[in-house]
Amino acid sequence: MSSITSDMAQQYSDSQKLAARARINSKYTIAEVGWFPWVANQLPIRSGDRVLDIGCGPGWFWAVTAGIWPEDLNLTLADFSPGMVQEALDRCRALPFGSVQGQEADASALPFEDGFFDAVIAMHMLYHLPDPAKGISEMYRVLKPGGFLAVTTNGAGNMRKMYELTAVFGSPPSDPAALAFDFDTAERLMRSQFSDVTMAQHPARLRITEPEDVFLALTSYPPGDGASEPQLAEFRNAIARAFKQGNGILEVEKEAGLFLSRKSVSP
């Protein structure tokens, strides 16, 4: 397989490649409320909760939203990549939480006891798992009865006008994350474990003004990151044509959503 969902050790040894894609969102999103605050506002986290962030990446979510949480929150930052765990810890240890711990962990086999957490958060990470259903059942297992799971992912139409440009590399014209785990898959797999699942889509779009940011984002993962010079030249031309068509601007629709489920109290 050659896409955003493969070659994890190389992709996520640190946050550099992820940052190239995140820059597109942070620089160009047009939304009333930004993505991380929008997600945070919907999480029913209470004082004293034990919270697991699995696939935490560099901990950006907590740094952006730090001011809104109860000060006695006990946060476990877990990721497959030791580099990401370290970066998340470095970023979050100084923030006003009750406790912050780091843990290298595979979401498919979580190294935690049954019923340990009040909340599990898995943001834009389940599409990396060979079997996302296994990851969701692990998240269910480590939740207390009454605890909640929050999952985020992208919809099948996410940023299509941008991903269409990767046809130059022979890639499908779609967000590779959504190809692996889109809204429909997220809902179906969560319903197979949880009785109540609610979904909300972040109202947002992109207005991209710098062609180079598109180039860097789409060559931050396979196959673009290993493309030949002639392919890269052709890719730059395709990007330039798309910007020219939009009079210097690439307007792109976003589809990012939050799925919330609660583990029932009775078995």
Ligand SMILES: C[S@@+](CC[C@H](N)C(=O)[O-])C[C@H]1O[C@@H](n2cnc3c(N)ncnc32)[C@H](O)[C@@H]1O
């Ligand atoms: C796209 S990043 C998302 C980071 C963060 N959750 C966010 O939304 O900003 C995906 C993260 O999932 C991690 N990851 C991938 N496969 C994993 C697995 N099997 N178990 C735990 N983490 C994994 C990667 O190392 C990476 O940090």
